[in-house]
Amino acid sequence: MVKVVILGTGNLATNLFKACREATNIKVIQVYNHHHKSLKPFEVFTETTTNLKDLKTADFYILALKDDMIPGISKQIEAKTGIVLHTSGAAGMNTLEKNNNFGVFYPLQTFSKERAVNFTEIPICIEANTEESLKQVKSLALKLSNDVREIDSTQRKALHLAAVFVNNFSNHLYTLGDEICRDQQVDFSILQALIKETAVKVEKLSPKEAQTGPALREDNETIITHLDLLSAHKKKIYTLLSDSIKQTHGKEF
């Protein structure tokens, strides 16, 4: 039985804790947070503490914390011999280099407390300070997900950035689409089938192959009609992204 301590109680910590409970051969023996109140939802399932000095001996200490908290907390648990892992896309593994054994456990997914995700399908990007640590981190990750990949810190930073484009920015485009619908008293739900198909389509085709629309066709008449309907703010976004599509695809013709 692998013993895990989770540090943090946010969206990722909540989903990770749930995944560990559902996995076989993993036991979360303790959850840490400096606020007692945040620990409430975990208390019924496991031990909790607000004091880093009271951390139990475990195989893994998983820091599911904001990036700027990682150096301070990891320093305070330097004496531990269990593997200290952070879960950040942006922080280098070397943030933890003062620890005895360390690595990265970065699940590439968007987490909300209100929405449970199927952890077994989430790609887990792993990295560790030694071959032996890597073996152990991999074994832990494989208990939680079917998609475990060795990704170094440079690659992980690029992935974190790519995630901003495909997740944060796409979601914002949904928000703009929602606003356009509302202006005409149309319910956003009408766009959901299209949004889902757009996402699922790139499981079979590359996004470049999947591209459609007026910018790809260089259908400037439709583009002008669209621009006429938009506010100055949305017009800027429409123009920049249409030009970018033309630039990406135009070179081939």
Add this chain to the structure above:
Amino acid sequence: MVKVVILGTGNLATNLFKACREATNIKVIQVYNHHHKSLKPFEVFTETTTNLKDLKTADFYILALKDDMIPGISKQIEAKTGIVLHTSGAAGMNTLEKNNNFGVFYPLQTFSKERAVNFTEIPICIEANTEESLKQVKSLALKLSNDVREIDSTQRKALHLAAVFVNNFSNHLYTLGDEICRDQQVDFSILQALIKETAVKVEKLSPKEAQTGPALREDNETIITHLDLLSAHKKKIYTLLSDSIKQTHGKEF
């Protein structure tokens, strides 16, 4: 049995033909295209013609054509009493006003010949010249989809525009994410679980509620780190969309 003639052989026509064949009580009695070659895939299933003068008598003539073809073709079938429908998001219903009975049948989805979609889940936006025509168009649409909505031409134009944002532009962001991954020898497949979750999440939460990321958190340190990793072209897109997220969400705080 409702008799349908489909005019056009492109992505939508191909998917619509398939959906009609699978539906009960619809028979596509003929497919028209001015190129004989494009009719080949349909010939084994139904009659075809390259001559508008040979169009059979049908309940519906569905124009699955490019927008600029609609006026010319609809004019040539003015004598028909069956309902003439176009399938365009951008063209007004009045494009068909010279026909005896007319309306719009706009399936809000992205279509490719290589990828069969489940037509029963696609929202069909309908409109017609009279109450009686509307009743018939609705009855046809309900044979093909469980999601039929009455949408007027102004609303439909807004939807077509919203679809550019949520489909064309989101897909382009996937392309940019793919490029960022490639630059670091990471396979695009690693982003697919995230892309799918991003799309599915807005079935439960509004896109505004679902927003996450550095721009929402006003985490300017991460934003600067990201900008440093990007080419001038992607930097412009990153900045504009981050500013737009800040503007959309910032007002509330």
